[in-house]
Amino acid sequence: MTRRTLAAALTTLALICSGAVQAQGFLDLVKHALPHEKQQYRSGTISEEQALSLYSAKQKQPTFDACTDQFPGGKPFNIASVSAKMQPLALCSDNFAVVYSMTSRTPLMVAERLNAAQLRDAKGEQRTNNFYPDPRIPKAGRAELSDFSRQIPQVDRGHQSPASDQPSERAMAQSFALSNMVGQSPENNRGAWSKIESDVRKFVQRAGGDVFVFTGPLFDKGFETIGPNKVWKPTRLYKLVYDASSNRAWAYVLDNKPVNVEKPMDYATFVQTTGLRLLDQLTVTGTAGRG
Template identity: 35%
Template sequence: MAKKQRKSKNSFFQFLNDNSIKVILGVVASSSFAIAFGQEKISQWVSLSSSTDSACLNQFYRDVPPYLMRESLKKDSYSLCFNGFNVEYSGVSKTPLWVAEALTPARLSKKIPREDSFHEEERVSAKHRATLADYRGSGYDRGHMAPNADMPTKAAQFDSFSLANMVPQAPKNNQQVWRELEEATRAIVTKQKQDVYVITGPVFAGKKLKTIGNGVIVPTAVYKAVYMPKTGAIGAYYAPNDNSLKVRIVSVCYLEEQLGINLFPQLTEEQKRNTYRLPLTAKAVKANQKIEYSNWDAESQCAEDVSKENLQALQRQFKFASSGSTSPAAGSAMDSATQDTIVKQLIDALLQYILQLLK
């Protein structure tokens, strides 16, 4: 028995001697393959991060998204990156909580003819999703938060017709008041040649809220907060969601208190208390006339500061938000399951490569 084992060992060492060059070459070559394979996989994630980083975070002033301060708002929420705008969507209200855009002269110089393409947002779970049937016969318009006329490309225009970018809006509010405010905002950009960061969304005030369809909550008001870094002008439009044609200009702090959202975490409380005389129509915007200062809001409760860690976590959600995301608050990094899969693929590739060389 001992002789048989010794013979087996000798055969094994003889095999190694005969194939030593192949073994060494196999290990070196397969190691190089593994490194290349791993780099390719990792680069896919780096590429996703960098490309989405540019497309998504650039829609926020200094790359920082609005932050939900109330825990109740975070329930069933989705961070969605679109072409030309971003959305924090609520599966509870089945509407956006806020929609963010960065408007620039270059962006608005591109005119895309309107093509309606209202559609349901498939990245949102079916139970949280607003549907076309919800709005049918409701008496409310499908009101864009990021308007179609802001969109510089066909892809962005199509995305703007997602129901994740819509709220049930009173017809006169949508077709007259809101249209004029959207035109006024664009006029600031195009006539005064300055960038404007815009956060638009619904207000849900009161304990008893109306719904349409299968639970889509009707806002009591709609808002549009704007900030112009070039001049420091800031403020917000606030319009009741009815046919009254009323609108007023308020401070960002006033809005934050109503919403439970820190709309511009990168700005100071002093900045957000300032209110400027925002134009109500495009005609009111003059090319060489700065928007006048109005008042300083000393009464409203501004949103509290958000920690750097929490803001970075939210940034990661938008960095990695993708068209394939179907779960609330999309993941922010390569998950363990993906890492395990890549490791297994590397090991299998190594073994197969060595076996081929030793044949």
């Protein structure tokens, strides 16, 4: 606190002691006398027992049976199509599904179904910021909190299904599992990537129905690893958006570094750029501009 703000607070205290200011007026004056600081999120964790309690018995099984609704047409991603070398797992949460790799110790793809009603509910949810290793994954194949700490250069634990998309307390808590995180450049995560997430939400709020979003990392030759468990750090990240009402799709592919948001690409360009054919079973009639 500066001398000026301290003096303002003391002056306010003197006023209330003299009876010149009523209680509510005192609170208002203190609010304006003290410096305004940007909200800071505290980072914590929860116990393994608490983490396990976040998931239903069905969600603890390594299948997509509990989250088919997160995929277009209710048809889950075929986990068998992922190379066995990546040791893939299917993981369900209340509002997103994860194709996880025990080799990279990261998600490979996170799918979520969004709509305007869900995002209205999400606006009222308080961000928990309690990160935790996913207890459903064997320890030999999962990331730990220590993998993301004291990294030089610094890395963020970057959500693939954003916290701001979560419409309930439990869904919010589930979104902080490390199975939903990749090591992301802080400038990217808090800059261009944050803008893309916001643009997608703006589009969903205007859309006529469900919008399906696929998000994940890309590991190009020469990628780095972080932490004691050598968690793979992506060289690029992607976000593919499919509007089920119009059959339109568009995507963003960003380098994992400080970048600007460019015009989104169409689905064909996305496939050519990433090699991922996530919508081949669907009719894609066109693209759309930025949300």
